[in-house]
Amino acid sequence: MRFSQAFIPTLKETPAEAEVVSHQLMLRAGMIRKLASGVYTWLPLGLRTLRKVERIVREEMDAAGARELLMPGVQPAELWQESGRWEHYGRELLRFKDRHDHDFCLAPTHEEVITDLIRHEVRSYRDMPLNLYQFQTKFRDEVRPRFGVMRSREFIMKDGYSFDPDDESSAASYQAMHQAYSAIFKRLGLNFAVVEADSGAIGGSFSHEFMVLADTGEDAIASCSCGWAANFEKAQVAPPRGEAPQAAAEVVRVDTPGAHTVEEVAAFLKVSPAQVAKTLVYLADGKPVAAMVRGDRQLNEIKLKNLIGATALELAPASVIQEVSGGPVGFTGPVGLNIPVYADQELYAAEALVVGANQGDAHLTGVHLGRDVAGATKADLRIIEPGDPCPRCGKEPTFARGIEVGHIFRLGTKYSQAMGAEYLDAEGQSRPIIMGCYGIGVTRIVAAAIEQGHDDWGIIFPLAIAPYSVAVLPLAIDGEVMETATKLYDDLSAAGVDVLMDDRDLRPGVKFKDADLIGIPLRVVVGAKGLKEGAVELKHRLSGDVDMVPVAEAATRLAQMVRRGGGRSL
Amino acid sequence: MRFSQAFIPTLKETPAEAEVVSHQLMLRAGMIRKLASGVYTWLPLGLRTLRKVERIVREEMDAAGARELLMPGVQPAELWQESGRWEHYGRELLRFKDRHDHDFCLAPTHEEVITDLIRHEVRSYRDMPLNLYQFQTKFRDEVRPRFGVMRSREFIMKDGYSFDPDDESSAASYQAMHQAYSAIFKRLGLNFAVVEADSGAIGGSFSHEFMVLADTGEDAIASCSCGWAANFEKAQVAPPRGEAPQAAAEVVRVDTPGAHTVEEVAAFLKVSPAQVAKTLVYLADGKPVAAMVRGDRQLNEIKLKNLIGATALELAPASVIQEVSGGPVGFTGPVGLNIPVYADQELYAAEALVVGANQGDAHLTGVHLGRDVAGATKADLRIIEPGDPCPRCGKEPTFARGIEVGHIFRLGTKYSQAMGAEYLDAEGQSRPIIMGCYGIGVTRIVAAAIEQGHDDWGIIFPLAIAPYSVAVLPLAIDGEVMETATKLYDDLSAAGVDVLMDDRDLRPGVKFKDADLIGIPLRVVVGAKGLKEGAVELKHRLSGDVDMVPVAEAATRLAQMVRRGGGRSL
Structure with missing residues (x-):
C-alpha cells in the first residue's frame, strides 16, 4: 500500500479525551475515531490489525475442532426470560422494543441463543462433543465506558461454546480450549499469563483468564515458577505454617476512646495491626453475616461469596450493624455475636487478638478464636499479598499487572437446565447437556498489545499483528x-x-x-x-x-x- | 472437512415457515436457522458461502482503490437529526435510549456516520478522491420481514462511500465502482444484469442496480442487445414514432350510464381501451395535480414524482377529486380542469380520445390533447411494457425478472451540505464534498444465488461461492x-x-x-x-x-x- 492512498490520518497532538497510552496512540496513529461514548469507528489501519488478530484466533479455533457460525446481535426477550437473565442482567443489557412492540435486546453475550440453537439441533450423545464459535459485535451499556476500545460499549468478541454429554468429555473440551488460547496468544506475539480465575459455583480449576502483561493493566496477578498463576484478587492464600497456638491470655474489655481505625487501635494498645482483627458485617442475599481478617489484610469478597454460596453480597448498613451487634459501626467483634462468623485462616495463628467489643469506644484483648469464637467457620478469605508463599509449591510468587483478554469457563448445566437443552444418552435417558464458554476480546487485544508494546515514539507491534x-x-x-x-x-x-x-x-x-x-x-x-x-x-x-x-x-x-x-x- | 465434524444439520422436510425456494433450501441444507422474525443465525455451512462472497467483494473493492474501515452499528441520534433523517426515516429506523437516556439508533445505513468522519478528516482537495467501505451488520425494522435472508431485518451489507472535489472526479469514482461491481458479480459466478435505476433529483445515469436474474425475482427488468437495461418500473419509454396527428373530430359529451372502468367505457362506446385516456388526481406534497395515461397503460408514479420534483405523492381522496373536478371519482377528465395536468407522451399520438366529463355517468369523445388541453405538460409517464421499443436503439428489448443485490448511487452534496462536510479547493475556497454511495447486499446474494441456481434436488452453487x-x-x-x-x-x-x-x-x-x-x-x-x-x-x-x-x-x-x-x- 502506498501511504498517499491509505487513509491514515495521523495526529501530532495527543487528544485530550484519551487517558491511557493505547487510547492515545490509537487515535494518534489514525487507527480509530470516537463516534459516541464507548463507540468507535475502526479506520483502515486499525482494522488491518483487528483482522490479523481475528485470523489467528480463527485459525487456532478451527485447528482445535471448533466450528464457526454467526448468531444475531438483536435477540428476543423471550430467551433471556427463559434463562432468568432478562430480570437479573442489570442495565448493561440494552433493551428496546421493535415496531410491533416486542421486547428485544442488543446482545452482550450469546449463551441464550446458542442454547436455543442446540436444544433444537442436538438430540443424541452421538452429536457431541460439539464446539461452536463466532466473531460478533457485542454491546454492553457500561455505566462509564473508558480507555478507548479497552472498555467500550460496542466491541468485537470471539465467543465460543462447547457441548458435551459428560464431565470427562467436557473437561477435555475445556482443556482443548485452554491449549488453543495459549497457542493464540503465543502466535499473536504477546507476553501473557494464564491465571486461575473465579469459577463460582462450579469450583475446581474450570476457569482461567488469559492476561496480556502490561504495567498499566487493571488487574494484578501473581505467578510462580512452578506454573501456578492467579488473578491477584482471586488467588488462593496458603494456610499459615505450623500448629495453631494455644490461648495465651484472658479476654479483657478495654476502653479505646477516640480510636476508630485499625491503626489507631493498634497504636493506642501498643500492638501491631497484625494483632488486631477486623470484623465486617455483610448482607449475604439479605441475611447478616460477619467476616474477619487480620487488621493489615484485605478481605476478598469473592471468596466470601463463594464460601457462603451467595448470589448477592454487600456491606451491611449501620442500622443492621447496630441491630445485630448492639454497638455502632467500627466496633463490631465476634464474641457473643449471634450471626454466622467466617474467619480467615490466618487469624487462628494468633495467641491473642484485639477485636471490637460490640459497644462504642471499647475493644476486647486476649481473644483466641478457637477458644472464644468456637462457632466461627475457618477459611481462606483474604487477598494474596507480596510476601505470601505460592499456594502450590511454597516458593515466593512474583506479582505483575495484566489486561484480561480471554476467559474460559465451564458453565456446567446452568443454561441447559434452565432452557431444556437435553440429549439422549446411550441408554435412551434424557440428560442435560454440559456446556463451557470461551471468550476472547478481539478489539481489546489491539489495545492490550499497545499497552504492552510502545515507547515514547509510538506503537511497537509484534510482526504477527502489525498493520x-x-x-x-x-x-x-x-x-x-x-x-x-x-x-x-x-x-x-x-x-x-x-x-x-x-x-x-x-x-x-x-x-x-x-x-x-x-x-x-x-x-x-x-x-x-x-x-x-x-x-x-x-x-x-x-x-x-x-x-x-x-x-x-x-x-x-x-x-x-x-x-x-x-x-x-x- | 469431514462431514461428521462439520455441524451441517440437514432437514428432510421443507419447513412450513419458508415460502420461497432459497429460504426452504437454506433451512434444509443447514445453512441458516431463524431466531426471530427477520433475524437469522448463520450456521457453519451458510457462513462459508457468506465469507466467500465477502472475500470476492473485498478483493474487488480493494483492487478498485477503495479502503476498508468499520463503523459502529449503534449511532447517536444527533447525527441523524443533523441530516434530517431522524424525523423522516420512518419506523424502519430502530430507535432506543441508552442507560443515560440518550437517543440512539441501530444503523440501517451509514451516510451520517461517514459524513461526520469525513468532515473531520478531509480538509483539502488533495485528500480526495477517497473511497471508503465496510462490511457491516445493519438493522432495518421491516414491517413484514419475509423470504428468509432475502428480506430480513438484521443483514450484512457492504456499503461504500466516495468523496470527490468536483463532478468530473465524482463521475470517475462512480464509474470505477460500476466496473468493480460488474467484476464482483462476474466472479461470484452469477448471471446478472446492470440496470438504470431511479436517481431522483440527481438525474442522468448516476444510479444503477445490479440484479441477479431469477424467475422468482421481485423486480421485472427490461434489457436490450444494445446494452441498455432498466428496472421495469423505472425504464424510460421511447416517444411514439411519427408526427402527432391533427384533431379529427369535435368534442362531444356522451352519457355512459353504468360504465365505470376503462373496459366498460370502451365497450359501451365501441372503441378500444387504447382510445380511452385515464385521468388520475394526485396530491403532490399536498397540492392536487392530474396525470393522464392511455386506458391500457399503467402510470409510473416514480416518473411523475421526479417530473414534479415532489417529495411525497399519493392518490387524492374522493373529496379532493369532487372539489377540483366537480364530479365523482372515476369520471375525471382534463378538459376544463383547473389544476396542473401531466399527460403521457403517447396520448399525443391519438387523433381523438375518450376522457371523463367531470360529472357522473358521462364522458367526452373526440378529445385532442394539443387542441383541447393546451396547458397540459407532455412527458414520459408510464411503465414500459412488452412490445415497447428499446429507448436507446429502437429494437425490441427482452424482459426478465431479477433480485436487486447491488445499488450504486450518486449522492451529490445532500449529506455534505446538511452536515457541513467541506474542503478547501486549490484557490482556498470552501466547497461541499461530492459524495457517492455503493451498496451490496452480502447476505442477500447467498439467497439470490440459490434462487438462480437450484433444481428439485437442492442447491446448485457456482464454484466461487460453494461452501x-x-x-x-x-x-x-x-x-x-x-x-x-x-x-x-x-x-x-x-x-x-x-x-x-x-x-x-x-x-x-x-x-x-x-x-x-x-x-x-x-x-x-x-x-x-x-x-x-x-x-x-x-x-x-x-x-x-x-x-x-x-x-x-x-x-x-x-x-x-x-x-x-x-x-x-x-
Missing part, C-alpha cells in the same frame, strides 16, 4: 531513490509481505515519525547517500538496531525476517 | 474404499481445494441426497466396484454429467477443474 510488516521510506519521491524504493516495494509485495511505502511529498522527519508512531516492525530507508554504496538502511522498531543492507538482498532478507517473526500478508 | 468445491463420498467407511477416499481428501486439501468428505456411517442414498441438497459443484463417489477398475465416479452437480476417472488422476483433475471454475479455498 504492515515493513515500511519503505524513500527520502526523495523521484529519481533513483524512488525507483529503488518502488522496486523494493514491488518485490516485497510479490513475496507476500504487507508493506507500506511512504510516497508522500513530505520531509523525511515526518515520515520517520509516522512510521514509528503506527508501529511498523521493520523500516527501510532508501536514500541517495546509501545508494552510492548500493545499500539501504534497515531499522528494527523494537530493538532500534540499524543495518545497512545491499539493495539486491534487501527484499529477500526482509521477507525472511517477516516470515520468521510470524508476519503474514492480510 | 465446499468438492464432495468426496466413500460408499463404505472402512477398507480400501475409505483409504482411497481419505487419500483423495488429503490430496485435494493439500492442493488448496475446499473438500467435504462424507465419512458418516449412513446409507449411500442419504449421502447422495445431502451432497445434492447443499449444492457442492463436484461430487466424487468412491466405491468398491469402481476401484476394481481403478476408478472413481465424478459427477457435475450442474450438468449432471458423470465420468469415471482413474484414481491416480482424480485429485489433480479435480483441483484443475476447481481452479478453472473460480473455486478457492476459504
Whole structure:
C-alpha cells in the first residue's frame, strides 16, 4: 500500500479525551475515531490489525475442532426470560422494543441463543462433543465506558461454546480450549499469563483468564515458577505454617476512646495491626453475616461469596450493624455475636487478638478464636499479598499487572437446565447437556498489545499483528531513490509481505515519525547517500538496531525476517 | 472437512415457515436457522458461502482503490437529526435510549456516520478522491420481514462511500465502482444484469442496480442487445414514432350510464381501451395535480414524482377529486380542469380520445390533447411494457425478472451540505464534498444465488461461492474404499481445494441426497466396484454429467477443474 492512498490520518497532538497510552496512540496513529461514548469507528489501519488478530484466533479455533457460525446481535426477550437473565442482567443489557412492540435486546453475550440453537439441533450423545464459535459485535451499556476500545460499549468478541454429554468429555473440551488460547496468544506475539480465575459455583480449576502483561493493566496477578498463576484478587492464600497456638491470655474489655481505625487501635494498645482483627458485617442475599481478617489484610469478597454460596453480597448498613451487634459501626467483634462468623485462616495463628467489643469506644484483648469464637467457620478469605508463599509449591510468587483478554469457563448445566437443552444418552435417558464458554476480546487485544508494546515514539507491534510488516521510506519521491524504493516495494509485495511505502511529498522527519508512531516492525530507508554504496538502511522498531543492507538482498532478507517473526500478508 | 465434524444439520422436510425456494433450501441444507422474525443465525455451512462472497467483494473493492474501515452499528441520534433523517426515516429506523437516556439508533445505513468522519478528516482537495467501505451488520425494522435472508431485518451489507472535489472526479469514482461491481458479480459466478435505476433529483445515469436474474425475482427488468437495461418500473419509454396527428373530430359529451372502468367505457362506446385516456388526481406534497395515461397503460408514479420534483405523492381522496373536478371519482377528465395536468407522451399520438366529463355517468369523445388541453405538460409517464421499443436503439428489448443485490448511487452534496462536510479547493475556497454511495447486499446474494441456481434436488452453487468445491463420498467407511477416499481428501486439501468428505456411517442414498441438497459443484463417489477398475465416479452437480476417472488422476483433475471454475479455498 502506498501511504498517499491509505487513509491514515495521523495526529501530532495527543487528544485530550484519551487517558491511557493505547487510547492515545490509537487515535494518534489514525487507527480509530470516537463516534459516541464507548463507540468507535475502526479506520483502515486499525482494522488491518483487528483482522490479523481475528485470523489467528480463527485459525487456532478451527485447528482445535471448533466450528464457526454467526448468531444475531438483536435477540428476543423471550430467551433471556427463559434463562432468568432478562430480570437479573442489570442495565448493561440494552433493551428496546421493535415496531410491533416486542421486547428485544442488543446482545452482550450469546449463551441464550446458542442454547436455543442446540436444544433444537442436538438430540443424541452421538452429536457431541460439539464446539461452536463466532466473531460478533457485542454491546454492553457500561455505566462509564473508558480507555478507548479497552472498555467500550460496542466491541468485537470471539465467543465460543462447547457441548458435551459428560464431565470427562467436557473437561477435555475445556482443556482443548485452554491449549488453543495459549497457542493464540503465543502466535499473536504477546507476553501473557494464564491465571486461575473465579469459577463460582462450579469450583475446581474450570476457569482461567488469559492476561496480556502490561504495567498499566487493571488487574494484578501473581505467578510462580512452578506454573501456578492467579488473578491477584482471586488467588488462593496458603494456610499459615505450623500448629495453631494455644490461648495465651484472658479476654479483657478495654476502653479505646477516640480510636476508630485499625491503626489507631493498634497504636493506642501498643500492638501491631497484625494483632488486631477486623470484623465486617455483610448482607449475604439479605441475611447478616460477619467476616474477619487480620487488621493489615484485605478481605476478598469473592471468596466470601463463594464460601457462603451467595448470589448477592454487600456491606451491611449501620442500622443492621447496630441491630445485630448492639454497638455502632467500627466496633463490631465476634464474641457473643449471634450471626454466622467466617474467619480467615490466618487469624487462628494468633495467641491473642484485639477485636471490637460490640459497644462504642471499647475493644476486647486476649481473644483466641478457637477458644472464644468456637462457632466461627475457618477459611481462606483474604487477598494474596507480596510476601505470601505460592499456594502450590511454597516458593515466593512474583506479582505483575495484566489486561484480561480471554476467559474460559465451564458453565456446567446452568443454561441447559434452565432452557431444556437435553440429549439422549446411550441408554435412551434424557440428560442435560454440559456446556463451557470461551471468550476472547478481539478489539481489546489491539489495545492490550499497545499497552504492552510502545515507547515514547509510538506503537511497537509484534510482526504477527502489525498493520504492515515493513515500511519503505524513500527520502526523495523521484529519481533513483524512488525507483529503488518502488522496486523494493514491488518485490516485497510479490513475496507476500504487507508493506507500506511512504510516497508522500513530505520531509523525511515526518515520515520517520509516522512510521514509528503506527508501529511498523521493520523500516527501510532508501536514500541517495546509501545508494552510492548500493545499500539501504534497515531499522528494527523494537530493538532500534540499524543495518545497512545491499539493495539486491534487501527484499529477500526482509521477507525472511517477516516470515520468521510470524508476519503474514492480510 | 469431514462431514461428521462439520455441524451441517440437514432437514428432510421443507419447513412450513419458508415460502420461497432459497429460504426452504437454506433451512434444509443447514445453512441458516431463524431466531426471530427477520433475524437469522448463520450456521457453519451458510457462513462459508457468506465469507466467500465477502472475500470476492473485498478483493474487488480493494483492487478498485477503495479502503476498508468499520463503523459502529449503534449511532447517536444527533447525527441523524443533523441530516434530517431522524424525523423522516420512518419506523424502519430502530430507535432506543441508552442507560443515560440518550437517543440512539441501530444503523440501517451509514451516510451520517461517514459524513461526520469525513468532515473531520478531509480538509483539502488533495485528500480526495477517497473511497471508503465496510462490511457491516445493519438493522432495518421491516414491517413484514419475509423470504428468509432475502428480506430480513438484521443483514450484512457492504456499503461504500466516495468523496470527490468536483463532478468530473465524482463521475470517475462512480464509474470505477460500476466496473468493480460488474467484476464482483462476474466472479461470484452469477448471471446478472446492470440496470438504470431511479436517481431522483440527481438525474442522468448516476444510479444503477445490479440484479441477479431469477424467475422468482421481485423486480421485472427490461434489457436490450444494445446494452441498455432498466428496472421495469423505472425504464424510460421511447416517444411514439411519427408526427402527432391533427384533431379529427369535435368534442362531444356522451352519457355512459353504468360504465365505470376503462373496459366498460370502451365497450359501451365501441372503441378500444387504447382510445380511452385515464385521468388520475394526485396530491403532490399536498397540492392536487392530474396525470393522464392511455386506458391500457399503467402510470409510473416514480416518473411523475421526479417530473414534479415532489417529495411525497399519493392518490387524492374522493373529496379532493369532487372539489377540483366537480364530479365523482372515476369520471375525471382534463378538459376544463383547473389544476396542473401531466399527460403521457403517447396520448399525443391519438387523433381523438375518450376522457371523463367531470360529472357522473358521462364522458367526452373526440378529445385532442394539443387542441383541447393546451396547458397540459407532455412527458414520459408510464411503465414500459412488452412490445415497447428499446429507448436507446429502437429494437425490441427482452424482459426478465431479477433480485436487486447491488445499488450504486450518486449522492451529490445532500449529506455534505446538511452536515457541513467541506474542503478547501486549490484557490482556498470552501466547497461541499461530492459524495457517492455503493451498496451490496452480502447476505442477500447467498439467497439470490440459490434462487438462480437450484433444481428439485437442492442447491446448485457456482464454484466461487460453494461452501465446499468438492464432495468426496466413500460408499463404505472402512477398507480400501475409505483409504482411497481419505487419500483423495488429503490430496485435494493439500492442493488448496475446499473438500467435504462424507465419512458418516449412513446409507449411500442419504449421502447422495445431502451432497445434492447443499449444492457442492463436484461430487466424487468412491466405491468398491469402481476401484476394481481403478476408478472413481465424478459427477457435475450442474450438468449432471458423470465420468469415471482413474484414481491416480482424480485429485489433480479435480483441483484443475476447481481452479478453472473460480473455486478457492476459504
